[in-house]
Amino acid sequence: MSSIQLRLSVNGREHELELDSRVSLLDCLREHLGLTGTKKGCDQGACGACTVLLDGERVNSCLVLAAQCADAEVTTIEGLASSEAGRAMQKAFVRNDGLQCGYCTPGQVCSAVAMLAEYEAEVPSAVGEAGLTDAEIRERLAGNLCRCGAYNGILAAVREVAR
Ligand code: FES
Numbered sequence: 001m002s003s004i005q006l007r008l009s010v011n012g013r014e015h016e017l018e019l020d021s022r023v024s025l026l027d028c029l030r031e032h033l034g035l036t037g038t039k040k041g042c043d044q045g046a047c048g049a050c051t052v053l054l055d056g057e058r059v060n061s062c063l064v065l066a067a068q069c070a071d072a073e074v075t076t077i078e079g080l081a082s083s084e085a086g087r088a089m090q091k092a093f094v095r096n097d098g099l100q101c102g103y104c105t106p107g108q109v110c111s112a113v114a115m116l117a118e119y120e121a122e123v124p125s126a127v128g129e130a131g132l133t134d135a136e137i138r139e140r141l142a143g144n145l146c147r148c149g150a151y152n153g154i155l156a157a158v159r160e161v162a163r
């Protein structure tokens, strides 16, 4: 094993870490920083439960090495909870029954917030009445699986925030 020194910025806070160079961002967040809001589902890039934002873009944190994130700002569900967009999405999930067991929910919320920002950047002025269709929302969130099948509630929540 080779260990590395790493400075990581997570939710606006700097952390100095000494880690095995093979540690994933997901394990770093959960096991070294105590940020357990980010969930481990498959640990191989298939389910989206571990979604976090890296410089505002969605990533599966199980597929990223912590060592790759030294110059980036990492935002987890804990960080999003203190942003207006994150709070609005969380409330919409609650209002629309967008969860059952809740295991996939942090990843769904991170993904949905970033997806709307991506969409707005791609298609300015299109978020709203005539913008994002239900089919597009489903397509753009297809990387986030929900084994409870709460997809209709998730869709309703994202649609509510998009409009
Ligand atoms: S835990 Fe990362 S994609 Fe499933």
Ligand code: FES
Residues within 6 Å of the ligand: 098, 099, 100, 101, 102, 103, 104, 105, 145, 146, 147, 148, 149, 150
């Ligand atoms: S709410 Fe249970 S996995 Fe999605």
